[in-house]
Amino acid sequence: MDSDPRPGDDHPAHDLKARVRAVLERRNLTDNVSAEQAAASWEQDRFVARARALFYARMMFLTLGLLILAVPAWSGYFGFNGPISFLGYFAMLIYSVANLLVIDHPKAGRWVTYLSLCMDLLITVVLIARPQVGGGLQSPLLATQLLFTTLFAILFPKPLAILPPLLALPITTRLDLLLNRSVTAVELLTLLWYLGLNFIIVYVLVYLNEREATAHREVVSLQGDLKELAVVEERNRLAREIHDGLGASLSSMIIQAEYILNLAREDGLRTEIREMKATAEESIEELRRNLRMMRDDFELAQGLEDYVKTFRDRTGQAIRFERTGLTRKLPPDAQLALFRILQECLSNAAKHAEAKEVQVRLDFSAEGVHLVVRDNGKGFDPGRTPRGHYGLLNMRERAMKLGGSIVVDSAPGAGAQVAFSLPCLSA
Incomplete structure (x- = not known):
């Protein structure tokens, strides 16, 4: 004798529904989600994950900045003396935390992240150009510009969005000239070398990002097509079973009704048989109509x-x-x-x-x-x-x-x- 399922038994269908419901709620999607909505949700999740990584990287830079402010020789090199430097440091800390708080918002999160990243880049350019000796294209922080190019390309893989870090090198060169620092042949080679690296980074990251997005859209579209194909196959299977089972039974009922009608002699009985036959014919017509709908015919x-x-x-x-x-x-x-x-x-x-x-x-x-x-x-x-x-x-x-x-x-x-x-x- 079969026992009733207990609460502790495995129910794959219930588990599957629970997992699907959890994913839909986490992504703020409905049961009738389209392929476009699924792709947009994936892109938003990817952006949020990368923006959070940016926040943690920014915390590491702020830690290094605090170390620079704490060591007199280093802070003197950059010319950071007095309370203004600490005010600037805490301003960076505040807008970093503010960015983290709105990072999940679909629109505000992207705008605030982009503006805060531009602020980081501006501060970095100041740090690179500020020292009179060993600054500008000679600065040990110049390689940080490559990191910003990478971050911009990962978070905002659009040509205009990546423009700020690419302009950082020409701006640094211009500041060198304004501060009466001559640009030597080695510094010019450094400038060209960094420009080449920037374009390589942008091309590779944008290309890979587009390939990843395209592949994901294809997978989502393929999943939708496979789902529709599975539904069509199941409808066709049910249509075959219903036609061969219920359809055959109704046809037999109509044939039996015709046979009994020929045997019956009482008018009342013949009327009842005719109504039964008409009902069976109407039912089989309804069945055929539903089968055509199931087969999309x-x-x-x-x-x-x-x-x-x-x-x-x-x-x-x-x-x-x-x-x-x-x-x-x-x-x-x-x-x-x-x-x-x-x-x-x-x-x-x-x-x-x-x-x-x-x-x-x-x-x-x-x-x-x-x-x-x-x-x-x-x-x-x-x-x-x-x-x-x-x-x-x-x-x-x-x-x-x-x-x-x-x-x-x-x-x-x-x-x-x-x-x-x-x-x-x-x-």
């Missing part, structure tokens, strides 16, 4: 028109179908919603409204697709739905799920009109 406009004809022949109601606009392919969910709403409207017109005439209009426009069903029945009050009747509620839920709208216009003795609209959708 359902033409909406023709399917609605065929159903109107079948319903008219079965009930004897005067139903007129009108189609306008250029027909286009819709997603399976949208097609199913339109068909179910039409079914519900015609059923209500026959069972409850006692309508003599029904008008059905299907309109395809640039804004979307619109279905309007109007009858001349006895009408009702849409605000007072009888208890246990969920037709209107189901129609509203279908419209809400697809981002559409449904308007029910009716009053006692004035007939009823249901207008269902879906935004522009494509398969």
